[in-house]
Amino acid sequence: MRIAVTGSIATDHLMVFPGSFADQLLADSLDKISLSFLVDGLEVRRGGVAANIAYGLGGFGLAPVLVGAVGDDFAEYRVRLKEHGVDTDAVHVSTSRQTARFSCVTDRDMNQIAAFYAGAMSEARDIRIARVAEYAGGLDLVLVAPNDPEAMLRHTADCRDLGIPFAADPSQQLATLTGPQIVRLVRGARWLFTNEYEAALLLERTGWDRADVLREVGAWVTTLGADGVRVERDGETPLVVPAVPVRAAADPTGVGDAFRAGFLAATARGLPAEAAARLGCALATTVLETVGPQEYEVDPGALLAGIEAAYGAEAAAVFTPWLGKEPR
Template sequence: MRIAVTGSVATDHLMSFPGHFSDQLLPDQLAHVSLSFLVDSLDVRPGGVAANIAYGLARLGHRPLLVGSVGADFEAHGAELAHLGVDMTALHVSSARHTARFMCTTDEAGNQLASFYTGAMAEASSIDLAEAVGGHGGVDLVHIGADDPDAMSLHTRACRALGIPFAADPSQQLARLDGPAIRHLVHEARLLFTNEYERALLLDKTGWHERDVLTRVGTWITTRGAKGSVVERCGEPAVEVPAVAVADAVDPTGVGDAYRAGFLSATAHGHDPVTAAQRGSALASFALRHLGTQTYDPTETQLHEALAATYGPEAAAGPPAPHAAADQTTAAQTTATRSATTRAPR
């Protein structure tokens, strides 16, 4: 199964606050919040939901097609992803804007305060998904992640017109989208990803009940952090999938993206949604142990050990070893990725 991943591509500025945000919030002053946090560290790394998911898929041996909008400053990041096996040839390159920026501060409890600068992502709606996937051998599944809202809508419409199954993952953009826009993105999705907060927000803004969502999507996956995830399908009981425990957690940023990469990889290999959720949790556990969203690199043995320890030995059987596709990456693809950062916008 060939997977296209659409969404944001960004540079992450990750900071750590040695305390708890909640200690600084006064209940009677929430209408006038003005806070500044002195952080202990700053780490600048590649990020963006689409790039993070594509990275995870590449680490698991896939060659995903990355579809997004970047700036000319993306060259080094793009070359790294291409080296791993990510197909970069469908990227739009802005001649006027920098690659998007994600600025996030994490406290000792894992709570986060974040801001996102759109940058080149504002031009993502200029991407013709039909041209992007048609010119690269076609795809079997499109993951539609947080992106420029117009681009998300256009990609969803294109998938329906082309008859390509898609995964709806509006995540951070739910706060910006209204009910009709959300209903458009979700309807007929093969997969729907939300976390607990996004789930509640989706239901509130659409006016749908849970059963209304389940009649419109194939499978609804709700991630719940350390509590694991829930897999739901219409007419079937919900299945709770425990998280893979992590004793030495470092950074929660991008953990959800790693979960999605593991889930999509298992789906591509023909596994059922519950098994896919287990594999998503396993990959997420490795992301949680590393600072940055594209720094983890588990071996096949480590992944199998994590699966077996949490879900039993039978859960470890399945997809091939990671890095299988990375060895297939050619010098020509890397060269094409580097040259792409000098192209004018389409």
Template sequence: MQILVSGSIAYDRIMSFPGSFSDHIIPEKIHMLNISLLVDGLDEKFGGTAGNIAYALSLFSEKPVILGTVGKDFDVYEQWLTKHGVALDGVKRIDSDFTAGAYITTDKSNNQITWFNLGAMKYSCDYDFSAVDTENTLAIVSPGNLDDMQNFPETYRQKGISFIFDPGQNIPAFSGEQLLGMIKGCKILVANDYELEMIMKSTEKTRAELMELCESIIVTLGEKGCLVVEKDGETAVPAAKASVVEDPTGAGDAFRAGLIKGLSLGKTLVESAHIGAVSAVYCVEKLGTQEHSYTEDEFWARYKSSFGEI
């Protein structure tokens, strides 16, 4: 099965501030804020929704195709993805701009200040779908370029390509009407519980009404696992047990990769969500969204110890 993964491709630049932000902010002067903070160092990690999902899929020996845009500084990231068998023929390079980047500073109280530079992500990837085997393709639309997020669902509907819609942090960028247009006809709407509330508020639709537009909904619940909502009922899927929790960032993307792997194997949605849960737990045990790894034998052994035979 061909897997198309659209979304962001970004560098995560993570900094640690040894103090507390609150010690450097004068509340009565917030209208003219001007501060400079010295950080302990900077770690650069590969990230972005499409990059994370595609990397996690590569651990299952899949060769997903990323649809997205990158900038003139993409070379190192390109080598990493190519090394892991990720297809980049759907990636468009914008030589006049930088690859999207998140600049994240965390203080000693775990407060965060994040700046996100869209960079090349401002541009649509303009992917040519003419050669896609529509009957043997599964796509996921994850947060990325706004035009692509809005246009790809319509393309997939027209071509009969099964797709997952995952609006994530870009929900506020769309009107309720636009969100309904993107959700319509998707195989799965995936969102965490807060995001689903945002979608329902923006669209003025209940969860039951949203179910009339899509085949199913998966509500992720962090350490509590997820809820799989189908036409004939709902099933709670627990999270897999972590040996240590280092960083939950990227766990949602890893979950989506496991979910897609399960669907590609012909598993039920609930079985696929269990696979997603195991994929996610590997991610939370490492600092960074693409730092975890495993062999397929190791993965299925852990799956068995977590949930039994599939």
């Protein structure tokens, strides 16, 4: 299955605040916040939603096509992604802007405050899916992840015009998209990905109720943090899959991206939604236990062990022929 992953490609600057953000906020002064946090450390990591998801898919041997815009500072990053099975030849390189930057501070409760500089990402609107499909020899699925908002809308429209199935993952950009734009983005999607907060925001912005959304998409996948994930389809009972337990949380950055990579990797292999959600949860836990969204390797034995521990031997056996290793 040939998957194109469109969206942000960025460098992450990750910092840790040893206290709690909640302790620093005054309820009666939220309209004039001016805070500075003394952090314990700085980790500079490669990131961006599309690159994170493509990295995970590459680890499963799917050779995803990464689609996004970067600056001329991307050369080293490109090499690393290629080494991990990602096709980067469709990435647009800006001649005037740097690759996007994500700066994030995480407190001891795993709450985050972040800022994102778009940089070259604003040129992603000039990328056409038809050209990517021609280069790739055809596409079976396009994931439309957070990106320049105009690019997201154009990619979705291109997929509809070309008859290419697509998955909508508006995530952080729901805050900037209008209700009509969100409708344009998600209508007709094979998969819609959100977390709980984003799901509520989507409903508020569009004026839809849950039934309206389910009539517009093939399936709605909502990550629930420590409670796992919910998969909903029109006319069916919602499927809730618990999370894979975490030994020691290190950094939540990229956890949702890892879930999407595992989920889509499993569906690409023809597995049903429940199995896909289990693999997504297992990979998400792997990333949660790691600092940085691309500082892990897809370890079949460890994934199978996590799936067996969380869901049982029968659930793990579904993946054994594909991943090729028994649980360790």
